[in-house]
Amino acid sequence: MRFVIIGAGRVGLRTARVLREEGHDVTLIERDEPKVRRARNEDFRVVEGDGSREDVLEEAGVTDADAVGALTGDLNVNFTACMIADHYGCRTIMRIDEAYREGIYRKYAEAVDEVIYPERLGAIGAKNALLGGTIRAIADIAPHLQVVELMITDDAPVNGYTISELELPADARLLAFGKRDGELAIPDEDESLEEGDRLVVLADFDVLSEVRQLLVGESEREAAANANAGTDSVSGSGSGGAN
Template sequence: MRVAIAGAGAVGRSIAAELLDNGHEVMLIERDLSQIEPEAVERAEWVNADACELSSLEEAGLQDCDVVIAATGDDKVNLVVSLLAKMEFAVRRVVARVNDPRNEWLFDDSWGVDVAVSTPRMLAAVVEEAVSVGDLVRLMTLRQGQANLVEVTLPEATPLAGRPVRDLKLPTGAALVVVLRGGRVILPQPDDPLEGLDELLLVASPDVEEDIRQALGH
């Protein structure tokens, strides 16, 4: 997969390194010459250009990319990059970084964004997940709010302990994806028993989250 990343700061470089380690091709686009350091991510292709300029993106070959990641520290730039990538170059997948949570409402398909990643929201969710037992926590929004990745940690004395996964009466629009138990990652099967302090990861539409709480006895 070929990925273009707009913004070669600490965030963009870290993403690039991860993607390269996973076998993908990466192009870093950066307009600030002082940030152009090919030795920092040697296997990436580096392009000194303004990612908000259509001609620069054409010259860089954005049309050949499968994914574009707008990872600059400026939300306005990330929105413009996302819109150009989707509307002018028909990039299949556009991921955008949200720096200011107040701007999160803008990062949707009207601006060409497929996935918006809000660092402040994710950090808050991680903190909440670490201290919450028995309550449902949103970890990530998917598909412009059509679904959420949510987590709930079962209380130690949950009435679900010992009951099989198939007994969970989850609503339509919700699916149990993974059970985390201690250091184990379990792909749940219908006959697998649940235990107290299990962490359940589910994908669910926002309108059924209250139904999930009821199904889990909360």
Template sequence: MYVVVAGAGQVGTEIAKNLLDEGHSVAVIEHDKKRLESIETLDVLALEGNAASPQKLAEAGINSADMLIAVTGSDEVNIIACIVAKSKGCKTIARISNADYVKEGMVAGKLEIFHADVAICPDMVTATQISKMLLLPSLVQSGELSKGRSVVIELKLTPGCSSISRMPGSIKLPHGAHISAVSRFGAVLRPELSGEFKEDDRVIVVLEKKESVPEVERAFGLGAGECKAVGDRLETGMQKIVIVGATRTGIQVAKELEGTRIVMLIDMDEAKCAEATTQLSTTLVIRGDARDPEVLTGEGVEDAGAFVATTDNTEFNMLTCLLAR
């Protein structure tokens, strides 16, 4: 397969490397000379110029290419490149960072107006993954499964429960329920590979209806109410979540958590805090330096069930997480 990659930043370079490793032919278009010099060390056709230019795309062989992957730092360049490529019969994938263009982390087949077969918003993908880590398994939200009818629960195998030392397949679950995963010592295992259940395992079970929860608890040898059902969701105690960084990712995480958790968002930048306030409804937005222990203590971080750092500075994120611990 012949692939044209628009953009030789970190993402574009990694994509090019992976495609080469899979045996594909690759052309890369990049306007920045320094980035281009780096990509030239790979076995690719490296071209300097504007990836939105029909002429430059033609030089890259777009007329005979199988796919265009547009991952420049500009949404508009990515979109225009897709429009040109689509007119030549290419499959197209675009990175779209602006939430005004896409409402989901990854969209396939819904952006005909942009001529992109697949559009990926990295910030939204990251935010969705963070939210799922925080909410699954403690949140049983039925909207994503079977149009609101299914639920997901977590069962912690406490000492003495009858399911310990048994194989997942030996647990007789009610109709419509199945074991999705087993969390053990921080690793997530497929049930068929997890072996016998062990003490303190956390078992993720998907059910067609929440009314089956008591029967599932009995099947695992747990007492009634172990999952602590609350309305349409199940809680495990992570009620308060602190987010540091009013970035697009941080704001999106807060949006996805609002209504199910108490959310606090901290950032030093006054303008970013003001913008976050306009986008969020129930999140408490605080202007402050999360590296300052007094700020963390004053805002009650010690009571939080989770602390999430989403700034653009990796060292800052690591430091604030260490302080929060």
């Protein structure tokens, strides 16, 4: 998938790293020169400029992007960038700091796909918001080991099975299970797997695509691209100052 991230500060750069490690295409927008240099030193493509300007977003590839993460510490920049990105059909993720009043949050939450508090979520949370869908990364335990939460879909091969009948790949373990809208708990072997149920799995990156095919019902190609392509496998003004 292709992402444009506005802001190469702490939140934006960490989010970009997580996405790139999973094989996604990431372009950063930043106008603070030291941050531009730092991101480029890590071999990221960086467009230098104001992320709230349409021409800068176009240069960064918003016309072909799947999602735009406006992760600067400037609410006005973030909101403007999301409105432009929405015009191009992108999924829009907007950073908002916890200092803002609840009324402000509600106002902006209605205009974008998702609002995030990076102070709570961190880079993995920002990445999950950008990706959306039925899979949520919870934690990277080691360089090739990740805890993920997956939601059973109607297309999943295991839909209708019981947990005792579930056979995960050798390098994957089921940690928790929750019925639709229910709380996660220790798995009960007699529980049935139905659309909307959630499973938390610890898996090696090498088998994440198999896990996705099994529990979400993705095709082999989709699962490989989304889960493990990286191994073949969110204050300042303008475009993203300190954050």
